[in-house]
Amino acid sequence: MPADVGITVRPYQLVCSVCARGGKAASVSESVGAILAAVQDAPDLPVTLSCNVGEVFAYQDPGTADDTPEGAEFNVRRDLEILHKLNLEPGCTLPARILYHRLLDRIETVAGICGYPRVTSDAWEGCPDAGSGNYERGRALGISAFIPPRPVGELEREKAASLEAMYQASPVHVRPHILLCAVCQYGNGIRPPYAEDNLPELIQVILKKPETLILLVAGADWMMCAPCPYRVPGINGCVNQLGSGGLPNRMRDLRMLQKLGLSFGDVRPARELFRLIFERLPGTLDICRLEPAKPSVWWDGCGAPAENSESYNKGKQQLMIDLGI
Numbered sequence: 236m237p238a239d240v241g242i243t244v245r246p247y248q249l250v251c252s253v254c255a256r257g258g259k260a261a262s263v264s265e266s267v268g269a270i271l272a273a274v275q276d277a278p279d280l281p282v283t284l285s286c287n288v289g290e291v292f293a294y295q296d297p298g299t300a301d302d303t304p305e306g307a308e309f310n311v312r313r314d315l316e317i318l319h320k321l322n323l324e325p326g327c328t329l330p331a332r333i334l335y336h337r338l339l340d341r342i343e344t345v346a347g348i349c350g351y352p353r354v355t356s357d358a359w360e361g362c363p364d365a366g367s368g369n370y371e372r373g374r375a376l377g378i379s380a381f382i383p384p385r386p387v388g389e390l391e392r393e394k395a396a397s398l399e400a401m402y403q404a405s406p407v408h409v410r411p412h413i414l415l416c417a418v419c420q421y422g423n424g425i426r427p428p429y430a431e432d433n434l435p436e437l438i439q440v441i442l443k444k445p446e447t448l449i450l451l452v453a454g455a456d457w458m459m460c461a462p463c464p465y466r467v468p469g470i471n472g473c474v475n476q477l478g479s480g481g482l483p484n485r486m487r488d489l490r491m492l493q494k495l496g497l498s499f500g501d502v503r504p505a506r507e508l509f510r511l512i513f514e515r516l517p518g519t520l521d522i523c524r525l526e527p528a529k530p531s532v533w534w535d536g537c538g539a540p541a542e543n544s545e546s547y548n549k550g551k552q553q554l555m556i557d558l559g560i
């Protein structure tokens with residue numbers, strides 16, 4: 236499959252790519268080297284994990300062409316042990332960034348996956364690298380060894396350019412739920428300059444000019460999110476929270492639009508919008524609550540607990556006074 240569509244790999248090949256990072260570059264196999272290069276190039280590339288399990292998952296069996304030489308049963312078992320640890324099913328497709336986060340988070344060692352403490356027969360000798368420490372060393376390098384972070388210089392340039400654009404803009408583009416994040420930040424005492432987004436600066440603009448027009452937009456829009464380390468510029472994507480933040484954040488945007496009776500594309504003066512927000516949203520739970528078990532693409536440390544955010548409460552009280560609401 237071409238890289239812009241996605242790649243299909245065996246679960247073990249993903250794990251071997253971590254092993255490869257922790258071992259000698261010269262010993263990296265061609266297929267594993269290709270996976271590492273494709274992910275480095277396109278970190279949100281769709282990756283399908285397929286393996287030979289038959290039965291009800293036979294539709295996705297890839298065949299044995301990519302089996303390593305240790306034997307048929309070993310190959311199947313290794314793939315299944317990996318999927319079990321990742322809590323994923325054969326044939327599932329996820330962005331590479333989410334998969335690597337989950338892999339590094341969930342698989343601490345390949346002991347018991349790629350090799351066993353006791354060799355019970357020739358068929359169960361396991362991979363010769365299983366006890367080498369290569370995987371564990373590769374894992375210790377962290378996510379940035381597989382998914383490059385946004386360069387600091389790029390973030391600084393984006394901060395300057397997007398702020399300049401915001402100061403000139405009418406209306407200012409904002410995705411809905413981060414107006415709540417702005418209130419939480421305000422309650423936490425965060426004031427400009429703020430490196431990771433333009434919300435504190437937006438609040439200062441609104442305090443000076445409460446009639447500033449706000450346009451509600453979808454996705455990690457450039458005007459507010461440009462300098463965020465978790466923004467993926469090419470797709471207006473948000474990849475905070477182990478790569479999956481875009482999902483809960485999109486849901487939060489839509490929960491908020493429903494509560495306010497608004498839609499993407501609506502424009503409102505800032506003070507009017509905040510008055511509506513404070514009327515309809517006494518706390519953060521209706522918008523931010525998530526109830527996933529880890530691992531999950533719905534996991535998100537922010538707002539997931541069962542309590543309304545105290546920072547929102549504080550920020551709301553202060554902003555109501557400062558905006559004369």
Ligand code: SF4
Nearest residue numbers: 251254349362364365
């Ligand atoms: S121990 Fe062998 S099979 Fe397991 S990840 Fe390393 S190279 Fe791959």
Ligand code: SF4
Nearest residue numbers: 432455460463466473
């Ligand atoms: S990219 Fe995501 S985490 Fe970053 S500011 Fe935007 S919504 Fe928040």
